[in-house]
Amino acid sequence: MIKAELARKIYKSDTDWGQVQRQITLPWREAFRISYRNVIMRLGRAMITGAGIVLGIAFLTSVWTAKVAQEGIDRYEAQSARAIGEDEGAMAPGAEEAKAEEEARAARQTWLVVMSLMVSAVGITNSMLMSVTERFREIGTMKCLGALDEFIVRIFLIESIVLGFIGSLVGALAGHGIMLLVYIAKQSGVAAMMNWGEMLLYIVIALGIGMFLSLIAAVPPAMRAAQMPPAAALATEV
Amino acid sequence: MARIECPECGHVEETTGLVTICPNCKADLRTVMAEMGHRRERLREVAHDDSMTTHEYIVRTKDLHKIYKMGEVEVPALKGVDVNIRRGEYLSIMGPSGSGKSTLFNMVGGLDKPSRGTCFIEEVDMAQLDAFELAWLRCRKIGYIFQTFNLIPVMTALENVTLPMIFAGMSSDEMMERGALLLDLVGLGERLHHKPYELSGGQQQRVAVARSLANNPAIILADEPTGNLDLQTGKEIIDLLKELNEESGVTIISATHDLKMIDVSDRVIHIRDGQVERIENRADIDLEVGTLGQ
Numbered sequence A: 001m002i003k004a005e006l007a008r009k010i011y012k013s014d015t016d017w018g019q020v021q022r023q024i025t026l027p028w029r030e031a032f033r034i035s036y037r038n039v040i041m042r043l044g045r046a047m048i049t050g051a052g053i054v055l056g057i058a059f060l061t062s063v064w065t066a067k068v069a070q071e072g073i074d075r076y077e078a079q080s081a082r083a084i085g086e087d088e089g090a091m092a093p094g095a096e097e098a099k100a101e102e103e104a105r106a107a108r109q110t111w112l113v114v115m116s117l118m119v120s121a122v123g124i125t126n127s128m129l130m131s132v133t134e135r136f137r138e139i140g141t142m143k144c145l146g147a148l149d150e151f152i153v154r155i156f157l158i159e160s161i162v163l164g165f166i167g168s169l170v171g172a173l174a175g176h177g178i179m180l181l182v183y184i185a186k187q188s189g190v191a192a193m194m195n196w197g198e199m200l201l202y203i204v205i206a207l208g209i210g211m212f213l214s215l216i217a218a219v220p221p222a223m224r225a226a227q228m229p230p231a232a233a234l235a236t237e238v
Numbered sequence B: 001m002a003r004i005e006c007p008e009c010g011h012v013e014e015t016t017g018l019v020t021i022c023p024n025c026k027a028d029l030r031t032v033m034a035e036m037g038h039r040r041e042r043l044r045e046v047a048h049d050d051s052m053t054t055h056e057y058i059v060r061t062k063d064l065h066k067i068y069k070m071g072e073v074e075v076p077a078l079k080g081v082d083v084n085i086r087r088g089e090y091l092s093i094m095g096p097s098g099s100g101k102s103t104l105f106n107m108v109g110g111l112d113k114p115s116r117g118t119c120f121i122e123e124v125d126m127a128q129l130d131a132f133e134l135a136w137l138r139c140r141k142i143g144y145i146f147q148t149f150n151l152i153p154v155m156t157a158l159e160n161v162t163l164p165m166i167f168a169g170m171s172s173d174e175m176m177e178r179g180a181l182l183l184d185l186v187g188l189g190e191r192l193h194h195k196p197y198e199l200s201g202g203q204q205q206r207v208a209v210a211r212s213l214a215n216n217p218a219i220i221l222a223d224e225p226t227g228n229l230d231l232q233t234g235k236e237i238i239d240l241l242k243e244l245n246e247e248s249g250v251t252i253i254s255a256t257h258d259l260k261m262i263d264v265s266d267r268v269i270h271i272r273d274g275q276v277e278r279i280e281n282r283a284d285i286d287l288e289v290g291t292l293g294q
């Protein structure tokens, strides 16, 4: 039996609906709370989704770490060479070859970066797409509860940035760390030879790329889902 | 008691519905009786139209059609449905699988657009509403309950119940208090912070019922609310809905296969092949049940 006083509290008898209104809100604070909850609560699932991001960004960062480390080593060797044989005059015959080799390596580097960007893009897009499609029903439900299309988009926007950031950070640290270890094994003093300002810049760029890619991978499908009539979103089986 | 005139011999019989054969000439009286029932129904409806303002109908559908297009094939799911639903009534929509119950539910709830015809909620034509107004309607005026509960999996019971209140712009404190109150109302006062997967099906559906009441709606729409529940749990949900209906006057519209629903319904609309087959009133149902009991 419903307790009488409880019931009285809940049903406002004076409800007068009058005109249909249009005031519907989702404060950013609430949106952020919901999104954050979603990422944290689904951490297991998010890790799998995030794996695409982590791997992609790890690859990218490792390539860049290798580049910075190699450059550091080269600089160091060039310096020592100059220190040793300063008066050996112009390094006449080897110069041409060295230059060609330098160029080839630069091309290889660019190719690797492009490749790793593509790997990131595919991995991230794929996983974000999956994570949106498996939540169509949830999107439909939210719309039944009164969510505007833009609320859905807002929630996914925040979520993809948060997930993109966490995934990229883990990926960047992993990719950087592993590659650094490889170089340390090769030349133990490499850390001192590297240009850390440049390295940091690359890591920041990698984070930006990861967040951006997960954003553009998640928001368009979320938008599409949000624009569907709720009935269709609810009926979607994944 | 009704007076029935035999179409064969003109004999007039007073009957409660038990006598179906003319005692004079043994002609079958059932068709005549069915027609009379139908007329009585019509009369009652007309009477209602006259005696009450049209606003007494909280939902009206007019010539509602829905055609699903699947590539080249067109599947007509609703073929001209006109129903008037009274404020405060408990209405069940029954019909075989595929008859169009869920489709009707979606149209009335503003979850999909009809191919033709329209649906009025409190005399507001839903086809005329923009996205904001439609969202407002879904948020404030209608509460939805689904067969599959459709709770947000990562949110606790309380968060699920308060989500529509966020959209309605309620303050955080008020939200928490009302959410807890609602969950208490449905008997889950101890489970505020449980996630859906930590709750049984029946408990999840209770959360959904509480959520449907979040913004004190005028209508609760339920699509097979007991479809995924066992007999006993289903019964509990039905009783809960009935109680809400009686205590708060909220209009309940429920699509169902569940015969237990008939017991609590004020009216039952039978749908077949996308059309209203017949409408049963409480009084008639009582009569039937009474007759069967004799």
Ligand SMILES: Nc1ncnc2c1ncn2[C@@H]1O[C@H](COP(=O)(O)OP(=O)(O)OP(=O)(O)O)[C@@H](O)[C@H]1O
Pocket (backbone or CB within 6 Å): A235, B068, B069, B070, B075, B076, B077, B095, B096, B097, B098, B099, B100, B101, B102, B103, B104
């Ligand atoms: N999204 C859709 N696309 C195509 N056809 C659909 C769609 N939804 C429903 N239908 C068709 O419309 C008809 C009515 O379906 P509806 O879901 O309304 O039936 P129902 O009465 O709710 O059945 P059930 O009792 O099984 O839930 C069916 O023939 C169904 O195949």
Ligand SMILES: [Mg+2]
Pocket (backbone or CB within 6 Å): B101, B102, B103, B223, B224
């Ligand atoms: Mg159905």
